[in-house]
Amino acid sequence: xxxxxxxxxxxxxxxxxxxxxxxxxxxxxxxxxxxxxxxxxxxxxxxxxxxxxxxxxxxxxxxxxxxxxxxxxxxxxxxxxxxxxxxxxxxxxxxxxxxxxxxxxxxxxxxxxxxxxxxxxxxxxxxxxxxxxxx
Amino acid sequence: xxxxxxxxxxxxxxxxxxxxxxxxxxxxxxxxxxxxxxxxxxxxxxxxxxxxxxxxxxxxxxxxxxxxxxxxxxxxxxxxxxxxxxxxxxxxxxxxxxxxxxxxxxxxxxxxxxxxxxxxxxxxx
Numbered sequence: 001x002x003x004x005x006x007x008x009x010x011x012x013x014x015x016x017x018x019x020x021x022x023x024x025x026x027x028x029x030x031x032x033x034x035x036x037x038x039x040x041x042x043x044x045x046x047x048x049x050x051x052x053x054x055x056x057x058x059x060x061x062x063x064x065x066x067x068x069x070x071x072x073x074x075x076x077x078x079x080x081x082x083x084x085x086x087x088x089x090x091x092x093x094x095x096x097x098x099x100x101x102x103x104x105x106x107x108x109x110x111x112x113x114x115x116x117x118x119x120x121x122x123x124x125x126x127x128x129x130x131x132x133x134x135x
Numbered sequence: 136x137x138x139x140x141x142x143x144x145x146x147x148x149x150x151x152x153x154x155x156x157x158x159x160x161x162x163x164x165x166x167x168x169x170x171x172x173x174x175x176x177x178x179x180x181x182x183x184x185x186x187x188x189x190x191x192x193x194x195x196x197x198x199x200x201x202x203x204x205x206x207x208x209x210x211x212x213x214x215x216x217x218x219x220x221x222x223x224x225x226x227x228x229x230x231x232x233x234x235x236x237x238x239x240x241x242x243x244x245x246x247x248x249x250x251x252x253x254x255x256x257x258x259x260x
């Protein structure tokens with residue numbers, strides 16, 4: 001049992017948001033990935049966060065798993081594309097850029113918020129440790 | 136009024152010599168002695184300062200073990216960070232912060248204990 005449990009809790013939050021950032025980054029990097037109409041499209045990654053040992057007084061969050069988006073994607077008519085099928089369609093991922101950018105902001109702010117908790121906790125603990133030092 | 140001179144001591148009774156014991160002292164009861172000893176030992180055990188001094192020392196040793204573990208974790212993460220194996224630099228910085236705070240707290244507690252001991256040793260008897 002650590003003397004400073006807040007670091008474990010905030011650290012778990014940081015990890016969750018970092019994985020969310022990774023997922024958004026994966027989605028954005030594949031937003032223009034094209035597959036032939038006969039294959040599944042790139043499936044968006046959605047990070048599922050859960051609380052650690054819910055209800056037992058031990059805080060923190062963890063990534064319970066990654067859910068995948070719609071494998072059907074969107075059919076786009078682009079007959080000049082090398083992957084186009086006989087009717088001229090290709091399959092692009094069903095990822096909304098605006099939604100991904102909003103998630104990116106949320107993940108970034110969540111990451112920063114957890115690190116702010118670490119910083120504030122350090123200041124608070126330092127003050128507690130230094131009580132009475134100048135007497 | 137004149138001061139009366141002190142008169143001579145009229146006479147003192149002679150001191151009686153110590154009479155010898157009429158009967159030898161009864162031997163000590165071992166059971167009673169043991170009970171008294173146990174009671175004294177119990178009082179020693181319950182004496183706050185003695186127990187607290189040992190408690191602080193042992194607790195400090197325990198804290199040092201804990202501290203060493205935290206420092207080892209931070210060191211491992213530092214090595215992983217510089218070798219590019221660390222997924223997130225915050226893992227290292229958080230661990231280093233925790234190790235620093237634990238060090239400061241252990242040192243603060245040790246200083247407090249030593250201060251208290253010195254204060255007691257300076258006491259004039």
